Amino acid sequence: MGCSFNLFILPLVLLVSILFYGPRASAGDAFPADNLSQVTLNAFRVSYDDEAGMAAAEGNAVLTYEGATIHADRIDYDAFSQKVKASPNPGGVVSFEALGRKATAESLEYNLDTGEGVLRGVRSGVPVGNGTLYVIGGGMQYMPYELALERGLVGGARRNASGVSFVGIADNVSATTCALEHPHYRIETKSIVFIPGRRLVAKKPRLYLGDTFIFTYPMDYIVHIDRKALKHHFIPYVQSSGKKGTGAGLNGAFAWETGAISLGAAYGSKVGFEWTAGIEQQLGGGFSVEGGIEYSWDSAWEEKQYRPRVGLFYERNGWEAALRVTWNEYLEDRKDSYYEYKGQLDRKPEFTVLTPWMKDNALDVSWFRLGATVGSYWERTTFMRSDTVMRYGATLQSYFEYPMGQAVTFFSNITCGAWLYDKNDAEQEIVSGIMGFRYNLGAFELASGYERRDVWGESPMLWDEFRDAERFHQKIRFPLGKDFFLAVRGSYDMVSSAVDEVNYSLQWITDCMKWELSYRDDRTSGGENSLNLSIFFLAYPNTPASFGEYKDNDPFELPNIPGLASLSRR
Numbered sequence: 001m002g003c004s005f006n007l008f009i010l011p012l013v014l015l016v017s018i019l020f021y022g023p024r025a026s027a028g029d030a031f032p033a034d035n036l037s038q039v040t041l042n043a044f045r046v047s048y049d050d051e052a053g054m055a056a057a058e059g060n061a062v063l064t065y066e067g068a069t070i071h072a073d074r075i076d077y078d079a080f081s082q083k084v085k086a087s088p089n090p091g092g093v094v095s096f097e098a099l100g101r102k103a104t105a106e107s108l109e110y111n112l113d114t115g116e117g118v119l120r121g122v123r124s125g126v127p128v129g130n131g132t133l134y135v136i137g138g139g140m141q142y143m144p145y146e147l148a149l150e151r152g153l154v155g156g157a158r159r160n161a162s163g164v165s166f167v168g169i170a171d172n173v174s175a176t177t178c179a180l181e182h183p184h185y186r187i188e189t190k191s192i193v194f195i196p197g198r199r200l201v202a203k204k205p206r207l208y209l210g211d212t213f214i215f216t217y218p219m220d221y222i223v224h225i226d227r228k229a230l231k232h233h234f235i236p237y238v239q240s241s242g243k244k245g246t247g248a249g250l251n252g253a254f255a256w257e258t259g260a261i262s263l264g265a266a267y268g269s270k271v272g273f274e275w276t277a278g279i280e281q282q283l284g285g286g287f288s289v290e291g292g293i294e295y296s297w298d299s300a301w302e303e304k305q306y307r308p309r310v311g312l313f314y315e316r317n318g319w320e321a322a323l324r325v326t327w328n329e330y331l332e333d334r335k336d337s338y339y340e341y342k343g344q345l346d347r348k349p350e351f352t353v354l355t356p357w358m359k360d361n362a363l364d365v366s367w368f369r370l371g372a373t374v375g376s377y378w379e380r381t382t383f384m385r386s387d388t389v390m391r392y393g394a395t396l397q398s399y400f401e402y403p404m405g406q407a408v409t410f411f412s413n414i415t416c417g418a419w420l421y422d423k424n425d426a427e428q429e430i431v432s433g434i435m436g437f438r439y440n441l442g443a444f445e446l447a448s449g450y451e452r453r454d455v456w457g458e459s460p461m462l463w464d465e466f467r468d469a470e471r472f473h474q475k476i477r478f479p480l481g482k483d484f485f486l487a488v489r490g491s492y493d494m495v496s497s498a499v500d501e502v503n504y505s506l507q508w509i510t511d512c513m514k515w516e517l518s519y520r521d522d523r524t525s526g527g528e529n530s531l532n533l534s535i536f537f538l539a540y541p542n543t544p545a546s547f548g549e550y551k552d553n554d555p556f557e558l559p560n561i562p563g564l565a566s567l568s569r570r
Contacts, residue, residue, distance in 0.1 A: 040064045053080040071095040082113035116143045138172030178512040241530040244268030249548045258282045266548030271297040286316030300342035318356025325349040337496040343381040350375030357561045368398040393419035408439040428457040447475040447556045470494040
């Protein structure tokens with residue numbers, strides 16, 4: 001649901017940004033006004049009352065100012081007050097175009113002097129992510145940032161240090177990514193306050209599946225527009241596993257202009273309640289600070305523990321960096337078919353940096369990114385406690401995808417890494433990755449991949465000790481009927497000569513969303529089977545898992561490279 005809500009908000013923010021960021025319009029030679037740019041008004045019939053300063057344009061009326069254009073059947077312009085009113089004939093719409101974007105509404109009112117405006121009956125279909133958002137709304141207001149501060153619509157200091165120009169407020173808005181007249185789902189909210197290009201706060205939105213009301217979000221909802229990512233999504237899930245039993249989970253956030261408090265809770269019949277709480281504050285320039293604590297089950301010690309964390313983060317123009325400190329972080333990692341690591345780790349601290357994904361222009365079908373890490377670590381397991389160890393590392397990740405006709409695509413996803421340690425002169429190098437084919441045979445969608453990991457050297461710690469591995473993966477999905485699919489994915493461990501995992505999923509896929517009932521059959525030593533019911537919104541496939549939710553590690557999943565899309569994400 002987090003994804004769908006992000007889809008709902010982004011086009012409104014783009015629309016508001018268009019209306020705000022363009023220079024102020026004004027009267028042209030025909031309608032003079034002081035310190036304002038030119039306004040041009042054309043129509044089949046234009047009349048002007050010189051004494052009242054009113055211009056009325058009827059019949060295919062068009063008003064333009066500094067790259068922005070309003071189309072309507074009638075436009076009234078007051079040269080003295082600088083107010084514009086646009087209205088259609090019965091059954092028609094008013095359209096607004098600027099910066100390559102377009103929106104329609106039942107009416108438009110705009111004050112060129114103060115920058116305040118109202119769109120009523122908003123209708124818009126805007127490409128977003130891998131899909132299109134369809135918005136039908138009540139009223140949408142926009143105003144300068146300082147005026148919104150005076151009216152108490154946004155928080156923060158009186159001085160606008162962030163450089164934000166305008167704030168938008170939408171009421172009684174319904175949105176969906178479904179292209180149908182009667183969508184499979186929609187979200188409704190009475191009030192949205194958003195900062196164009198920054199963030200958005202929705203007031204207790206409501207979720208409908210068809211015409212059936214499902215639930216009301218119990219708290220305000222935040223979307224980070226500037227990061228083009230949903231940090232705090234809010235959607236329930238249901239799952240059952242051997243270790244935690246049967247249960248469910250839910251996440252949400254209380255938000256303000258530059259930050260949020262996020263909360264999450266999960267319940268398992270064997271472990272009871274688990275929870276997490278965190279706070280995030282943006283500092284500007286791509287920087288933010290985060291802190292929080294998690295109280296969760298530890299299957300190695302069979303008890304719940306507190307796990308505090310703090311961090312300083314940077315994300316801008318594809319660059320990512322993080323300085324983290326964690327305590328009692330619980331890790332589980334399947335090293336091979338015979339050994340699964342379970343332990344706790346303190347990062348004190350760890351610094352990582354990642355470059356943006358860079359495209360190889362010579363090949364035009366490959367991308368790569370670099371990463372570096374330095375940190376100090378302390379770990380413990382049920383049978384050992386390590387000394388504090390310094391670790392330095394660098395990675396190179398490359399992705400290659402080459403279409404071999406309409407039905408077959410060759411791909412490879414490979415990572416090379418090297419780490420040095422300050423204990424026992426230890427070092428470790430790895431080359432790991434998967435290569436294979438995605439292909440179609442009639443209605444059947446398939447993928448085959450060979451995965452291999454080669455390791456040289458060793459680590460003085462267990463949590464990051466890599467082992468050689470060699471596996472073969474196969475995936476197939478086929479229709480069972482209209483909108484229903486069955487997908488099966490299995491892996492064969494070539495070292496142990498055995499099938500080590502099989503995943504089954506029953507999917508209901510519409511043009512905008514997917515319901516998935518999945519079962520994981522883990523056949524490794526000490527493996528855990530699980531049953532999950534989840535909802536995905538296809539326009540934003542990379543929604544993070546909710547707190548406590550099992551996240552399927554699909555080896556055919558694409559890296560999160562801007563502009564890269566595939567059927568494997570469905």
